[in-house]
Each structure stands twice: as C-alpha cells, then as structure tokens.
Amino acid sequence: MRTQSLLIHPAVFGPHSLRSVYRQQYRLVHLSSDPSALLSLQKKDGAVTEAREEDFYRYTTNRWLSNDAQEASKRYRRFNIPELLSVAVQSSGTDADRCTHMMKYQEGQYNKTFLLAFNNGSEVVAKLPNPNTGPEILTIASEVATMDFVREVIGLPIPRVLSWSCDSSNPVGSEYIVMEKAKGTALGDV
Numbered sequence: 001m002r003t004q005s006l007l008i009h010p011a012v013f014g015p016h017s018l019r020s021v022y023r024q025q026y027r028l029v030h031l032s033s034d035p036s037a038l039l040s041l042q043k044k045d046g047a048v049t050e051a052r053e054e055d056f057y058r059y060t061t062n063r064w065l066s067n068d069a070q071e072a073s074k075r076y077r078r079f080n081i082p083e084l085l086s087v088a089v090q091s092s093g094t095d096a097d098r099c100t101h102m103m104k105y106q107e108g109q110y111n112k113t114f115l116l117a118f119n120n121g122s123e124v125v126a127k128l129p130n131p132n133t134g135p136e137i138l139t140i141a142s143e144v145a146t147m148d149f150v151r152e153v154i155g156l157p158i159p160r161v162l163s164w165s166c167d168s169s170n171p172v173g174s175e176y177i178v179m180e181k182a183k184g185t186a187l188g189d190v
Helices: 068-073 081-091 136-154
Strands: 003-008 027-032 039-042 048-050 099-104 111-118 123-129 161-165 176-180
Touching: 081 099, 081 111, 081 123, 081 161, 081 176, 123 136, 136 161, 136 176
Parallel strands: 039 099
Antiparallel strands: 003 027, 039 048, 099 111, 111 123, 123 176, 161 176
C-alpha cells in the first residue's frame, strides 16, 4: 500500500479534505493514499463500508421519528482528524509512525468510537464524547479515573488508557480518550 505525506496546519478544522496535500510546511502526518483503506464506517449489521470525512463528525447509526435534525445536531462533533491520529501514534507506545486505517464503530448515543490501525500492525481505540454527553471535564475525567481504578485496584483486564484530554481547546478540538484495543473475541462473533 502506498502512502503519502500530508502537511497539516495544527489549527485546521475547516472543510479541508484529508486527501489533499497542503503546501504550507507544518507538522508531517502520514496517511494511506488509498482512500478506501483510510476511512471506513461500521454499519448496524456489522458490515464495513467506505466513509467520507463528514461521516466521522455526524451521527450515523440511527434516525428519530420526530425532531430528527435536532437530535442529530446534538450528536454532531467536528474535530481535527490528523491531530487525533498524531496523538494516537505518539501515545501508542509502539514503533508505529503513521495511521493506515481509521474506522468509525457503530456509535451509541453519547460517544463516537474509532479503531485506528498503524503501519506496524498495532491498533488502538479513540473515543470522543458527543456534545450531549454532559459536562466534558467531569465526564472524561470520571471515565478515565474509573477505568484506571477498575484496572489497577480491582484487577479486571480492561483496556489501558494511553492518552486523554478533558479540554476541547487541545489541538484535536475535542475531548478524547485513546486506549488499548480490548483483546479477545467480540460477543457478536461468538
């Protein structure tokens, strides 16, 4: 699979396509040059299809019988995808230097969850809260503290948090948690 380097300005949140090459020289982020391999979306039936960048921001799982547009807007979260990929690569603790695939899992009511695969074969999960989740600083900090407590004190084998932020003024432009991918077989595959 070929790769290309994208020159990304840290403050890019606008309608710029991930697949275009910026002429300004800023930080280098490596992405796959095959668009179908880079962005994908998990449907309700578990099938994986090609996704557009906009699909990662909007709620894609369900529709509402009334107030559909209003309910969907409560779950719309724009963020800086290249910065999220950069944070994930840096926090992965592996020799990975680029993300080759980003898949949006079927989402719940309160979070967007992504599987990020790296060029060395490792994977992590990134989770971003929807705006309707509640007070961001409390929600993210509480979830991270709870996961750490359950893992370290109680001893349950849950994914380790690799990086997190409860402040949306970070370069990603959203609160986030980057964690290990849970090992094992998905219940739906049994």
